[in-house]
Amino acid sequence: MTSRKMREKLSIIFLVMSFLVLVGDSVLISNFLTSTHLFKNVRSYVRHIKAKSGMEYRYSQQFLDILEEDKLSDNSATYLEQDEDFMPMLGRIPSETFSRERVEGMQIFFDNYRNSSGLTNPIFLADIIKEFMWDLIDTVYVPFDGRSYCYQFGESDWCQVESMDLFVFPIVMNYSTDYNSELSRFQYVQLREMTDISFLGSYGTILNLVIDEEDPTTRIYYCVEYNNEVFLAKKVDNPTD
Amino acid sequence: MLFLDLGPLIRSILAPLIGVYFASQSIAVLYIFNLGASILGWTITILLTWMCLFIVRARLKNNSINVFRKYCFEKWDSATFLGGLLLYSLLAYVFVKTGEATVVPDSTQFEGVGRLISQGGRISDKVPWLSFLVNGRLLVIGALHALNRLFGAYALYGYFPLVSTWFLIFLGSLILTCSQFENRKVSIALTIIIIASLGCYKNFYQYAFMIHSNITAMIYFSSAIISVYVYSRTNQKSWLFFGSLSMGVATLVRTDMLLFSLVFLIAMSSLENLKYSILKYCLIIFFLVSLPWRALTLPFVPTHSFYVNTDQILLLIFLNICVAILMVLSRKYLNSTQWLEPASYIAYAVLTLIVFIVSPEIVGHGWNLFVKYIMIGYDNWLSLTLLILLLIVSYPSLRGRDPNLGILISSILLFFVTLFYLVGISGYEFEDHSANRMVLHILPVVIFVMANGIESSLSHLAINGRRAMNTR
Numbered sequence: 001m002t003s004r005k006m007r008e009k010l011s012i013i014f015l016v017m018s019f020l021v022l023v024g025d026s027v028l029i030s031n032f033l034t035s036t037h038l039f040k041n042v043r044s045y046v047r048h049i050k051a052k053s054g055m056e057y058r059y060s061q062q063f064l065d066i067l068e069e070d071k072l073s074d075n076s077a078t079y080l081e082q083d084e085d086f087m088p089m090l091g092r093i094p095s096e097t098f099s100r101e102r103v104e105g106m107q108i109f110f111d112n113y114r115n116s117s118g119l120t121n122p123i124f125l126a127d128i129i130k131e132f133m134w135d136l137i138d139t140v141y142v143p144f145d146g147r148s149y150c151y152q153f154g155e156s157d158w159c160q161v162e163s164m165d166l167f168v169f170p171i172v173m174n175y176s177t178d179y180n181s182e183l184s185r186f187q188y189v190q191l192r193e194m195t196d197i198s199f200l201g202s203y204g205t206i207l208n209l210v211i212d213e214e215d216p217t218t219r220i221y222y223c224v225e226y227n228n229e230v231f232l233a234k235k236v237d238n239p240t241d
Numbered sequence: 242m243l244f245l246d247l248g249p250l251i252r253s254i255l256a257p258l259i260g261v262y263f264a265s266q267s268i269a270v271l272y273i274f275n276l277g278a279s280i281l282g283w284t285i286t287i288l289l290t291w292m293c294l295f296i297v298r299a300r301l302k303n304n305s306i307n308v309f310r311k312y313c314f315e316k317w318d319s320a321t322f323l324g325g326l327l328l329y330s331l332l333a334y335v336f337v338k339t340g341e342a343t344v345v346p347d348s349t350q351f352e353g354v355g356r357l358i359s360q361g362g363r364i365s366d367k368v369p370w371l372s373f374l375v376n377g378r379l380l381v382i383g384a385l386h387a388l389n390r391l392f393g394a395y396a397l398y399g400y401f402p403l404v405s406t407w408f409l410i411f412l413g414s415l416i417l418t419c420s421q422f423e424n425r426k427v428s429i430a431l432t433i434i435i436i437a438s439l440g441c442y443k444n445f446y447q448y449a450f451m452i453h454s455n456i457t458a459m460i461y462f463s464s465a466i467i468s469v470y471v472y473s474r475t476n477q478k479s480w481l482f483f484g485s486l487s488m489g490v491a492t493l494v495r496t497d498m499l500l501f502s503l504v505f506l507i508a509m510s511s512l513e514n515l516k517y518s519i520l521k522y523c524l525i526i527f528f529l530v531s532l533p534w535r536a537l538t539l540p541f542v543p544t545h546s547f548y549v550n551t552d553q554i555l556l557l558i559f560l561n562i563c564v565a566i567l568m569v570l571s572r573k574y575l576n577s578t579q580w581l582e583p584a585s586y587i588a589y590a591v592l593t594l595i596v597f598i599v600s601p602e603i604v605g606h607g608w609n610l611f612v613k614y615i616m617i618g619y620d621n622w623l624s625l626t627l628l629i630l631l632l633i634v635s636y637p638s639l640r641g642r643d644p645n646l647g648i649l650i651s652s653i654l655l656f657f658v659t660l661f662y663l664v665g666i667s668g669y670e671f672e673d674h675s676a677n678r679m680v681l682h683i684l685p686v687v688i689f690v691m692a693n694g695i696e697s698s699l700s701h702l703a704i705n706g707r708r709a710m711n712t713r
Contacts, residue, residue: 014631017631025442025443026443027446028441050617108395112344113349160349163350169357169368
């Protein structure tokens, strides 16, 4: 009888302990705890034990390199994030096309995804194509051959670029390296002046749309870059000038 | 119209979880039949589904007028349903306005497939990674993204915290349903504290805002397992029907759930006196929900994909059908299905022995990657590992008071053993592994056992205390 009572008491103690473990790992308490010195000491001690017993998670060097790259890209973006001029500029877009709710929705979408991964710049570009140029474009040329998972473009990683197909459907994405996607200084200045809308993408890349409504015959646009800026424009003559 | 032997309150709490399934399934039906998703098409599909359900029920009851009256008037509690709707709308408003979301690289694929469908994409359109999108991204999250866009919204982010919060309410109501506490007020207070603790638990909180399939899979999978236990306590057959529906939905949310549905079937088989007719209906519901989508999308699944292949899906479906047939035959001819649970342990033990001899690196992978690193080595699941160990230690005492708790404990163990083998076979050493996210799927079941244990222990203490007082 006594041993049964003892067992039941122990059971209650274990259950209360399990509840305390749950509470101790809550966002509220763990945020507070992780900022204290005591916790840091305990954590480093636990990690030391885990490392010694071979239980610490060991990432491969390749995976660690990817994490490090992401961290560096994060840092490069901070100076632009603070600049309010780079918030969505609606420029010449007629105000009746976009309600306040739509702009707010777009803002939340960009804020949530910005700098989260190398997959965001392609979907940002596709998103603004869909929003602003839906009825002006048939085909978009992008300078990726589809063989790699990531490409360096606009001074940031553009990964899983095929996602753009889904975002702009039924507009056709043409993955082609048959055109020069790098702008000269002169072309950059020219396009900058013609730019209608600019958006801050991820990792400091600026996405610009050059909308040409005057010439409806050509509905093909090209994706080109100059430093950290990416432009979507109709073909620029003599691009190596 | 569904689960009529449950009270109006619990049915109004269940409604959004079932609604999410019907809403997304309707979008998927339009897509797979090459019709193109639109608000009108979606509405017609939903209405047709409900009409079919109504006709089937009416035919089963043989009196359509009575059935109609019963569904529309007798079983309808306006105040409760409107209260639930109001609370749900209020929560939705709050989460839409706060605009909080956690995104990961995979989020872009859910977002992408939603936009593709809402912009007129059909199964005949050859878009990149079609098989990957159809198998892993479209149902349920991608379809909800599509629906969200069709209704004119920009991006789906409010759904995740909303459905997570609603699930907490549902879990709380289940804890209260099974509570042994005589003092209702104390029981409610305890349940609120435990549910709030789960809501604030860092992993739950993080995934509740994440644009991904994990939290939805967790909700449907754990609801299915817990429903089996609730049935064992209340004897209301609707819990088993809901559990089967919920498990079926979980297999649509994530393909890997076709493996964990075996855990659900084993949990159901461990029920004492499981009626043949109930078992039959449960299996029909489960396969009706999970199989058609797999069958219709199988032609789009390649044989050599990085994600999931035809042979893997066919093997998982075959395993599910085998276990279901075993259950039916066993119930019919042996009058019990309970031997399946110990048999599954024996099967795992034999499997471990064979694998250890034939391919020991699988066990090594499982041990190193899952046990050593994911459960203990990563900092994020360390507390859950500790919590489970504490529960296992206190289980013998709990079992004395509630033998049915074994259903949940064995489900937790089977889930982890299955995950162990999944990790062991798939490999991916030294990289981020999806099993790290899959641990989340069993979390509510663990917390439910803990809550149940605490409430039953305290209730037991209170009764003993009262007895001691009376003796004095």
